[in-house]
Amino acid sequence: EAGVTQFPSHSVIEKGQTVTLRCDPISGHDNLYWYRRVMGKEIKFLLHFVKESKQDESGMPNNRFLAERTGGTYSTLKVQPAELEDSGVYFCASSLQTSRLAGLQETQYFGPGTRLLVL
Amino acid sequence: KQEVTQIPAALSVPEGENLVLNCSFTDSAIYNLQWFRQDPGKGLTSLLLIQSSQREQTSGRLNASLDKSSGRSTLYIAASQPGDSATYLCAVNQGGKLIFGQGTELSVKP
Numbered sequence: 001e002a003g004v005t006q007f008p009s010h011s012v013i014e015k016g017q018t019v020t021l022r023c024d025p026i027s028g029h030d031n032l033y034w035y036r037r038v039m040g041k042e043i044k045f046l047l048h049f050v051k052e053s054k055q056d057e058s059g060m061p062n063n064r065f066l067a068e069r070t071g072g073t074y075s076t077l078k079v080q081p082a083e084l085e086d087s088g089v090y091f092c093a094s095s096l097q098t099s100r101l102a103g104l105q106e107t108q109y110f111g112p113g114t115r116l117l118v119l
Numbered sequence: 120k121q122e123v124t125q126i127p128a129a130l131s132v133p134e135g136e137n138l139v140l141n142c143s144f145t146d147s148a149i150y151n152l153q154w155f156r157q158d159p160g161k162g163l164t165s166l167l168l169i170q171s172s173q174r175e176q177t178s179g180r181l182n183a184s185l186d187k188s189s190g191r192s193t194l195y196i197a198a199s200q201p202g203d204s205a206t207y208l209c210a211v212n213q214g215g216k217l218i219f220g221q222g223t224e225l226s227v228k229p
Binding site for chain 1 (some may be wrong): 123150151153155161162163164165168170208210212214215216217218219220221222
């Protein structure tokens with residue numbers, strides 16, 4: 001079974017440009033999460049999808065970040081325009097959900113991350 | 120606000136030693152706690168998940184315990200090997216989102 005995949009693995013862009021990150025969850029996983037780690041800090045939650053719906057987007061830093069999950073399969077995270085402080089590693093994770101409560105207790109499986117550098 | 124702390128930040132041990140990594144959290148209202156391993160430049164590998172109703176979980180040489188009332192978890196690694204060298208992260212699940220500690224960087228010397 002394929003794990004969580006993320007594309008690209010690395011991205012270097014200039015301040016003010018747009019970048020779109022993609023995450024493909026494990027097949028059949030309804031829950032999809034985005035996290036990021038900025039330099040020297042712990043990994044922090046950004047948002048949570050259940051299928052195509054945003055369940056919790058309390059961690060999104062500002063309106064320059066837009067996440068979508070059309071059709072409830074893969075997800076994209078767009079940063080527009082990118083700022084220097086957006087540099088870091090963006091992780092995606094997915095988990096199985098058989099019911100809403102059960103889904104909150106399932107193991108989250110992480111992808112390899114996208115390393116974003118904004119110059 | 121939930122805060123997760125891991126001690127020590129770094130640990131270096133000789134091969135064969137048994138060791139304990141510590142994780143503490145401030146809010147006991149959690150669904151579960153996960154321990155992860157991260158190798159340099161790689162993603163996170165889930166090691167163990169302890170549900171809030173459980174006290175411990177074991178997988179091979181790894182044993183994780185959870186004391187929710189005191190806000191503590193430990194990861195015990197038996198007979199450490201150089202291949203165990205990595206950063207170990209603990210994370211508590213609150214409302215579906217994981218809240219991470221800063222990690223413990225472990226180095227096992229041959």
